[in-house]
Amino acid sequence: METITLVLSYPIILLLAPPVMLGLITKTKALVAGRKGPPVLQPLYDTIKLLGKGAVYSSTTTWMFKLGPVVSLAAVFCASALAPLAGAPLISFNGDAILFAYLFALGRFVTVMAALDTGSSFEGMGASREVAFSSLAEPALILTFASLAYRSGGLCLAQMFAPHSGPSAAAGTILVLGTLFVVLLAENSRIPVDDPNTHLELTMIHEVMVLDHGGPDLAFILHGAGIKLVLMSALLVRLVLPEMPPAAALGSLLFGLGCVAVAIGLVESSMARVRMVRVPQLLVAAICAATFGLMLTLR
């Protein structure tokens, strides 16, 4: 029973949760703006439609361009094996938190290579912004992992994100949650860092990197971005949820993912984008918060 739940949970979380989460965010933003918005499953329909299309490749690109979407999706699939979702993760060992962060970095690397392969200034612009902001978000993430690792005694995601009790952990947990939320907004191109609905290439970060991809490549990229959002949200959710039997754990995880989606939608509706030069300031603030959380934990 437990194994079946675990086995079933992975397809649900890897295949269905990403489009539903993205759809929930869009629906929340639409409802706040007084519109009805597209159906919640719309990103799933888009992905399926894209899988059935052909593709046009730019004549300036090479095999690197085709490799990008494929390796980035494979990397996030493998990272999902490390994340504690509904219960214990598939693979877990001491130090897997670092591998988790760097599987995402591998995906980012090949996407950036594919973007620079086109030789167009737009993709180069997006790549430059993406790596700059990720290089500032990474210390925040690592510092957060450090404080969680100190508290749990090892650099293992399953132990770090297991629920802890006790008031002494509360302050540190709040700071960790805040930092992880800001890193989530930055890594997944949400407002205030980037506007995912914009059509203006000169202002985009992630979307303009993948401007020349179409068809199945775009489906892989969209789905990979969705899985990244789900994994990072799942870590956030696991930090607050108490210990539960597996079926309830899956249900509460999905409920938690829905809450995070609504929270992201509300944050996106309530503020404008930050100017591009101010995004590093936002991320340095996240680094400071993470440092403070680490100091609180070490005390």
Add this chain to the structure above:
Amino acid sequence: MSPASRFASVGNGEAVDYSRVPVVPIEDFRSAILRMAAAGRRLCALLSTGVAGGPPAGLLAVLADDAGGRLYLAASEPVTSYKALTPELPQAHLFEREIFESSGITPEGHPWPKPVRLVPADKVTFFQETGEEIHEVAVGPIHAGIIEPGHFRFQCHGETVHHLEIQLGYQHRGVERLLRGGPDSRSLSIAETICGDTAIAHGWAYCAINEALGGASLSLRAEALRAVALELERLANHIGDLGAISNDIGYLPAMSYFGRMRGDYLNLLMLASGNRFGKGLLRPGGLAFDLSEEMCASMAGTVRLGLKHLEQVAGMFFGEPSVISRLEETGVISRKVCDDLGLVGVCARAAGADRDVRQDHPFGFYRFRHIPSTILDTGDVFSRAMVRFLEAQRSMEFLSALLGHLPAGSASGPCGAPAANHIAVALIEGWRGEVCHVAKTGAGRKFEWYKVVDPSFHNWMGLAMTMRGGEISDFPLCNKSFNLSYCGHDL
């Protein structure tokens, strides 16, 4: 001789016999224009009265004295080349390029003699900055959004823009050539489609030219209804621009609310004329349709309710700190650049220049009831957005007062055929800025030539100057805050 004696003085919307316009040698023409400009007059139009391949023709200039409320016309003798005005008078730059392209008269010493509209695809040159580390970003003519075609060439290093050059001309339809030989059954429609979202202002300018040349006078009701239509057009576009600016900065609630409100005013224009942009409403002599009592009352009610909603949404928008921090100090235009380049309209008023044709050269109903002009002085995106909001507010107050007390009378009247050998000038304050139409009739009482100057013709260079030293990620926001017309520039 005083410089003014080289000019014929005329009011806005008046016609004068062409023989009264002094024709002077080109050096006198040039120096008189420079002296007038130094005295604070503004160049509204500079054109050549000939065509490429035809007999040599001279230049004609229209200058505006905003303080005195008069327009000055001067003509020059036929020339094939002359010393360019641009190095000493930058606001003439695009006019001289246009003269070079259309009639072949060479402005010698012009720093950037590129064609304006008919650029051959294989001979395109742009300013290029030297240095291996500079890359160019070319945007357009096809854009990601459904907007008009135009090409922007940036010289950038990383995120900083060092130079922007804008090349338009993709929508050249030959409007001035089509209007030549009129007025005929198509002329009014052509004038209204010069720039689709400024149909009322361009249509009014065309009608004013015809009424000046034909000696028609309008009833007070027709003037009032024309003012209603112009203000409705201004409202719809200003509110739509605020929604577009919210969209570009990612502030989604305001985008939806402003977008919905824009529809209300387009629907009022549709109620009045059957067309959401008011095409077909104006005609020489008055209007094609009158407003009934019930229509006036319901329009007034919509405007009053709309004023409350606008103030609420604008309060939310301008009160949000992330919005203010995004808009302030972005895309700054200084007062000096504004005066040098002769910018008009919202962009000029947001930079501190007190230019509003409704106030400086009052026309129509604005001679009897004034709308105070809105001036802010920081010249950034925030001030352009704020000017739009304040102008919308003042238009709504004007409308709700006027719709309750429209003068009685008929909405249309006769307009005679144009007089022969006369020249007429009409300036209208469209929602972007000053729309200028200049026309001359020949001996056969038809237009010998017809010149249209859309406000965008003055303002595109202003956009190019705001981006110098700016961030490339601010460009869409600056472009949206100017919101200039591509087809009005291209004609």
Add this chain to the structure above:
Amino acid sequence: MTPLAACVLILAAAAVLSGGLLRRSRAAGLIVIAGLAAAAGDIVRLPPGDIAVNVPVWSPLLTAIGLLGAGVPILSALLWAFRLAPPARTKTGRGLALGCGFAASSARMQYTGSSYPVPVIRVFSVLLGTNEEFRPPKGYWPAKAFFGSFTPDPALERGLPVLVPGI
């Protein structure tokens, strides 16, 4: 019924259903991939946290890391294979780079190596000490402009001369 057999049956059913409903072999293939990953997980599931490092002949830790490391290339190869076999009525072609609607791109439009790190350089500009030579375009219609920059190597050009004077 072992858990492995159960999940293989479930996934086969799901693949057939989705293949039939959607008439797309690729969607079915992706579901099978996810199922294989889950099934593989069932085999190598390890208790978290307490992996012993003193290695017997067969090491669970290294097997786990090896499988995860192999996972990326294996999954990539599977995804590439599915992308290479499109449904019959689609086609793949070659065209120009999208480039925001401007087709005739030139070598000047490629992002330069100096432009690429500009956002990072701005944040760490105090530490890097980049020298710029910039002759900005002057006036409304500039005749020329120039930009060049140079970042001295922190170790060779800024560190070493300080530490070992005279170099």
